[in-house]
Structures are given as C-alpha cells and as structure tokens.
Amino acid sequence: MRTVKQPGRPARSRLLSVEAKSGGELRLVLREGDDLLNGLAAALTKAGVASAAVSLAGGGFSRMQYLTGQPCKDGSRVATYGAPTILEGPVMLLSGSAFLGLDQKGMPIVHCHAVLIDNKGKVHGGHLPPGVCKIGRQGAVAHVAAFDGAALTVRHDAETNYPVFHPTALAQAKAAQ
Amino acid sequence: MTARKAMKTAARKSRPAKRKPDLQAPPPIAHYPLSEGRPGTLATLVERGRYGRMVLARVRPNIDLVTGIERVCAAHGIIHAVVRSAVGSLVDAALGYGEGESMTMITVEGPGIEILTMGGEVRPDETGKTVARLRGTVSDSDANVYGGEFVRGGNPICITLEIALQEWLPELHVAPADGK
Numbered sequence: 001m002r003t004v005k006q007p008g009r010p011a012r013s014r015l016l017s018v019e020a021k022s023g024g025e026l027r028l029v030l031r032e033g034d035d036l037l038n039g040l041a042a043a044l045t046k047a048g049v050a051s052a053a054v055s056l057a058g059g060g061f062s063r064m065q066y067l068t069g070q071p072c073k074d075g076s077r078v079a080t081y082g083a084p085t086i087l088e089g090p091v092m093l094l095s096g097s098a099f100l101g102l103d104q105k106g107m108p109i110v111h112c113h114a115v116l117i118d119n120k121g122k123v124h125g126g127h128l129p130p131g132v133c134k135i136g137r138q139g140a141v142a143h144v145a146a147f148d149g150a151a152l153t154v155r156h157d158a159e160t161n162y163p164v165f166h167p168t169a170l171a172q173a174k175a176a177q
Numbered sequence: 178m179t180a181r182k183a184m185k186t187a188a189r190k191s192r193p194a195k196r197k198p199d200l201q202a203p204p205p206i207a208h209y210p211l212s213e214g215r216p217g218t219l220a221t222l223v224e225r226g227r228y229g230r231m232v233l234a235r236v237r238p239n240i241d242l243v244t245g246i247e248r249v250c251a252a253h254g255i256i257h258a259v260v261r262s263a264v265g266s267l268v269d270a271a272l273g274y275g276e277g278e279s280m281t282m283i284t285v286e287g288p289g290i291e292i293l294t295m296g297g298e299v300r301p302d303e304t305g306k307t308v309a310r311l312r313g314t315v316s317d318s319d320a321n322v323y324g325g326e327f328v329r330g331g332n333p334i335c336i337t338l339e340i341a342l343q344e345w346l347p348e349l350h351v352a353p354a355d356g357k
Binding site for chain 1: 228230231232233234235237238239240241245248249252261262263264266268269287290292293294295314315316317318319320322330331332333335336337339343
C-alpha cells in the first residue's frame, strides 16, 4: 500500500470517533431551481438538524458542476481539486453521499460527493460544490440520519493543510445521559 | 523526470492495470448452506433486529480504509454495523470485481481519488472475526468513475474519510425465510 507524506506533522491519533444516538430519520425532496448543497443545508437547518449523514437517493440537475482530485504541484498539500467539469442538463443524479455539519463560523455546511450520468449517457462523479448544482425538473431525494449528542465540525487540519470535518461529542448531550 | 513520475504518467495515460489481487482476497459474501430446493442458489436469510448506536468517525491519511473502519468499530465494541454515509479521498484505490478464482482487482492511481459512494456492512466472518465488506464508486483526476469492492490493504486514505456507521443489533435466532 502506497502512502504519501503530508505537508504537516502527522497527528498521533489516526482514528477519531464519537458515538451518537439517532437524532431521527428524515426524507427530503428538493425542488426544481434549488441548489443541491445550499438547499440541503437550509432544509435541514429549518428542520432543527445541525449534523447528519445524508444519502442521496436520486434526482436531476438542470445545470451542475463537480470537481475531482489531482496531485498538488506546489507541495502545500498532497492533493488538490482540478478545474470544474461543467455539465448542462438534464444530468441525472444516480447516487451520492454527504454530511451536514458546522463550519468554522458555526454555520451549516455540506460536504457532498456524487455519481451522475450526463445527457449523452456518460457516467461522471466527484465533489459537488455549493451554489453551482441547480436541481432540475426531477427534483432530488435525500434520506437523512440526524445525530443526537455529537456533531461534525470543520477544523483546520495541520497535517493535510485542509479544513475538514471532525467528529465532536456534544457536552450538553453527555451531561444529559 | 524521476522513475516514479514516469511510472505514474504511464499509468495515467493507459487504462488502469487489471490483475489478479495480490492482496488478501475478501472472503465470499455468505457462508449459509445452499437451498436444497434451489440448487446453486443461496438460501434466503432473514435476520430480524434493530439499529443501535451511531458512530461518527474521521480516518486520517495513510490508514487503510477497510481496516480503519474495522478498528473504529472495535474501539466502540461494535460487531455488526452498516454504513450510513461516507465521503473522502484515497491515495490510490484498489477495487475488486467478480468472485472467487476469477476475482480481479483494478487499481486507480492518485493521489486524490475521490470516494463517491460507499455502502456495506461490518459483521463477524465464519471465524468470528469482525470484518468490513465495503463496495462503492470512486473517481480519478480525469473524472473517470470506477466501482467495486474496496480491497483490504489497498485503499490508503489521502486527506480524510468521514464516515457514519450505525450499529445493527440482530436478534439471536436466525432462520432461513423458506423454512428449510
């Protein structure tokens, strides 16, 4: 197995994990014209959910873009994103995985990867950024497992030089147990 | 250009290498007896149970995906679990397809291979050891998409893996659905 040298010193603990209770299950339908990531974040925030695992069951886009990883040439990071691939609709969302959590300012943020098929039948996939994935006529369906007692919070990771989600136990929930 | 760079460039331009797995092959999917009435098919197995605790985890760089998830489960005393969502990236990906003797492994060179979707289970194998069986899709830097089973020992995490696992608590009695 090939390993890579990260720009920062490796953190001692290689696995971070916290337990949570189920905070409820939700099914969500985003409508035509919504942005996928912003729509997910807004709908879940309105439903009182701050952190959750999201499974995208399917849907479509009228226009969208995604990013894929590539080696980073300047040495500041091991990998970085290349130029976006822009797809004109209708683009079908085949499946996707996402997490809702809180960014460094405490605002909701969604991290989402998905598999897509374009209007010529070619399969695509990558990282979907916020604000550029416009839901089409099919809408989009998400199944959501909310967390109770734990959250995902973005922290800057010195080892990789990226802000990434970290599982965080919520003290309030601990006290309540 | 260094030898390593040259090798990587060649690999990127050509189709990904297909070869027999040189790593430990995953065990077969199930070990239940074949149904007498339907030779060659696996007896349907119905397991009743309920979902339990959720575990949110981050796996750091250079840790193997499959063994990392098994270690997360072990740390929480979880022996049965399902993947609820997973987002992350790999240095390189090793994905298996086919089965048994004809199982083939495809390797996709990164770094920066995106894990697009991942599903699967954690449960004890026939020896009682808790193992993760994970399948999914990844994309490379040219936005090509590949799928298969994540091969143990072949999928080092690149930047991060975020994963939510949920414990599955089976009832003790297990019987085939067709009553045989």
